[in-house]
Amino acid sequence: MSAAFDEREAATRRTIDAVWRIEAAKVIASVARVVRDVALAEELAQDAFVAALEHWSREGVPDKPGAWLMTTAKNKALDRLRQHALHARKHEELGRDLDAQERHITPDFVDALDAAREDDIGDDLLRLLFTACHPVLSLDARVALTLRLLGGLTTDEIARAFLVPEPTIAQRIVRAKRTLSAARVAFEAPKADERAARLASVLEVVYLIFNEGYSATAGADWMRPALCDDALRLGRILAELTPEDSEVHGLVALMEIQASRMKARVDADGRPVLLPDQDRSRWDPLLIQRGLAALKRAESLGGARGVYALQAALAACHARAPTAADTDWPMIVAIYDVLMQVAPTPVVELNRAVAVSMAFGPQAALDIVDRLRDENALRNYHWLPGVRADLLARVGRKDEAREEFLRAAELARNAREREFLLGRAGELDR
Structure with a gap:
């Protein structure tokens, strides 16, 4: 009896966790519209989550769990407004929206407001994204707050994903909320004159989350697929909310196509498998299809030269090639040439050198890489x-190649990458 009860409790908790992961952003966003304070909105949403743990464990999961959480959180928001004697000011703000300034905040009024604003959840989510990714916050803070508010992740989950102590992540989130409050960041979409810069900040955060999942900077695993899933979900939501923005579709295209390869990027033991050696039958055709459609959408909106669209075009060249030998490397070099005009960075030039090596031979690429050795941005x-080690090996300079592989292994923070690079160095001893 006890074992059955425990299993039922565990099943209920799993359901609640899943519902929270899906619904948290909507609940927080809707409550934030009412209370005009992201930190308070998250606190009230968390209170609703705790209430769900208590009620659902005792009474069972309701038919519409998301609606239950939303209603409970908004009721708590109303109670808080009353407790702090803010209802008059909040009524004035909300009343203006409905041309009903003379009404008092009552449960019936809130229900009417919810019904009138049912279609505004998309706008609320967009406001929440812009708030969590506000440039007033550091990049680390933006990432942590976005995963917390829009990803539905716990502090512990974020800490484990980025291999950072949980207290560090907790402090980042607390400081981020305080910073937003101190800077009086409004819960609203940015005005037209600052929208592009603010949207760029959002895209930067989403892509950083994806990249950390796709190629983990540290730790024992080469990839963390859950982070890629979180970034993809955020990107897809953003594409729905901003359907006419080409760079958003470019980023979604890039992430979809990159994610399509994830099952083929590691072997049965979790070791890295480089692109030329991957079993392309393991690439996900649905994700490729979605990515190519998003890329076409970005290009149709005039965003072919956008940073993310160009990177998506590079990924599309690989996705369209039936085998590694069929890859159109000259086309990839040409796209990199355009990308270097749009976003000239040492990392882009290094990646371009790899493409040059495949299209025109290793020596041509080695000349490029040697010039990059003095770049401070690439020092560590x-x-x-x-890359230099691989090129040296291909031109027959094996002793130098071995030393470069060993140096690369020393710099690598990810255990799988380090193991891979040491393996390449060992191969040159044979």
Whole structure:
């Protein structure tokens, strides 16, 4: 009896956790519209989550769990407004929206407001994204707050995903909320004159989350698929909310196509499998299809030269090639040439060098890489000596290649990458 009860409790908790992961952003966003304070909105949403734990464990999961959480959180928001004697000011703000300034905040009024604003959940989510990714916050803070508010992740989950102590993540989130409050950041979409810059900040955060999942910077695993899933979900939501923005579709295209390869990027033991050696039958055709459609959408909106669209075009070249030998490397080099005009960075040039090596031979690429050795931005970037080592090996300079592989391994923070680079160095001893 006890075992059955425990299993039922565990099943209920799993359901609640799943519902929270899906509904948290909507609940927080809707409550934030009412209370005009993101930190308070999250606190009230968390209170609703705790209430769900208590009620659902005792009474069972309701037919519409998301609606239950939303209603409970909004009721708590109303109670808080009354407790702090803010109902008059909040009524004035909300009343203006409905041309009903003379009404008092009552449960019936809130229900009417909810019904009138049922279609505004998309706008609320967009406001929440812009708030969590506000440039007043550091990049680390933006990432943590976005995963917390829109990803539905716990502090512990974020800490484990980025291999950072939980107290560190907790402090980042607390400081981020305080910073938003101190800076009086309004819960609203940015005005037209600052929208592009603010949207760029949102895209930067989403892509950073995806990249950390796709190629983990540290730890024992080469990938963390859950982070990729979180970034993809955020990107898809953003594409629905901003359907006419080409860069959003470019980013979604890039992430969809990159994610399509994830099952083929590691072997049965979790070791990295590089692109030329991947079993392309394991690439996900649905994600490729979605990515190519998003890329077409970005290009149709005039965003072919956008940073994310160009990177998506590079990924599309690989996705369209039936085999590694069929890859159109000259086309990839040409796209990199355009990307270097739009976003000239040492990392882009290093990646371009890899494409040059495949299209025109290793020596042509080695000349490029050698010029990059003085770049401060790449001084501790392990893939600079890693790429150079591969090129040296291909032109027959094996002793130098071995030293570069060993240097790359020393710089690598990810255990799988380090193991891979040491393996390449060992192969040259044979």
